[in-house]
Amino acid sequence: MQPLIQPQLLATILSDKDLVLIDARTGPGVQQKYTQEHLQGALFVDLETDLAHKSGDAADGGRHPMPVINAFAELLGKLGITPQSHVVVYDDKNGANAAARFWWMLRAIGHKKVQVLDGGYTAALAAGVPVNSDQKVTIERPPYPHTIWQLPTATINEVAAAAQDSKRLVIDVREAARYRGETEPIDQVAGHIPGAVNIPFASTLAPDGFYHSPTELYEKYKQALGNRNPEDVIVHCGSGVTACHTILGLEQAGLGIPKLYVGSWSEWSRSGRPIATEV
Structure with a gap:
């Protein structure tokens, strides 16, 4: 699977039972922005609390150190993501921010079927992907099956x-x-x-x-x-x-x-x- 998906294609698969759409926009008031409007069916993840584990000392791991893998696996379960899920993630930075981080983390935990929305939120709106303010009811799953982070990192x-x-x-x-x-x-x-x-x-x-x-x-x-x-x-x-x-x-x-x-x-x-x- 290619790591990018075009907005026009996303619009055709919104009703796919295996699709899990993730809103990874960032910035001040982003949770409120999500609550007010997001792509139809999207669930929200927060870069600061979901995709990083702050140690309080950026000299040890930087400003966005990785969370422990067990915590990330639990997050995926709460989002209803299983190894069979087709995950599409978007942000409002043309995929250059938290969407790519979430893509990397999913690949690192062993999930293959994940794509970033090319062009991000703005491109989706331009392509006519529907938006709403509904809060999707998620069927929570067990923590994602995992062992170790599988993509290479450097110290x-x-x-x-x-x-x-x-x-x-x-x-x-x-x-x-x-x-x-x-x-x-x-x-x-x-x-x-x-x-x-x-x-x-x-x-x-x-x-x-x-x-x-x-x-x-x-x-x-x-x-x-x-x-x-x-x-x-x-x-x-x-x-x-x-x-x-x-x-x-x-x-x-x-x-x-x-x-x-x-x-x-x-x-x-x-x-x-x-x-x-x-x-």
Whole structure:
């Protein structure tokens, strides 16, 4: 199954008994926005409380550390998600925020049938996908069957070593100005991991807000990856969320799923490790 689904196709499968539609929009007042209006049949997940487990110390795991797998499995059960479910998730950031994180986490727990809505909430509205304010009654299931997180992640020590190894690649997907150290609107220190290369996540998107075609994505990323295997590539962002957008793009391009550095810049910048700038 391709990791992306087009809004027009989603509109045709809303009545599918196996479909579980997830609203993963973020930002101030998002719960109220969901209550007022959401795509028909969608259930809400919260990035801050459902898709991360805050330790209180971003220096240890970053701003959005992964929850324990048992907690995530329980969440999936409460959402009615089983191994047979076709999960479609959307956000209001063109799939570049919590939707991609939820996609990554589902793939990491072993679920295969999950897609992100290409273009996000705005594209769905434009395509005529119906909306309402109804609260869907969910038939809760047992916790999702699981063992361990099955997608690869990288520790801060591995990132430090990889960034200095020409056979490996560390990709920073933050905006270029943040990478160069010109500005830092969220974390405490501006700059980037020495040796990391910058491929801003927004470059995976066409001007209309949809992902570029698989062929275009392949050509874009293959130039950077060269002959490296996915296990030799590490992707990070500010806090391990938007990086999943780029990982999804690599999968859509047929280049496989690289490692995610969950702690990302929010952890690195607080670790006392070297920081590079271009200012």
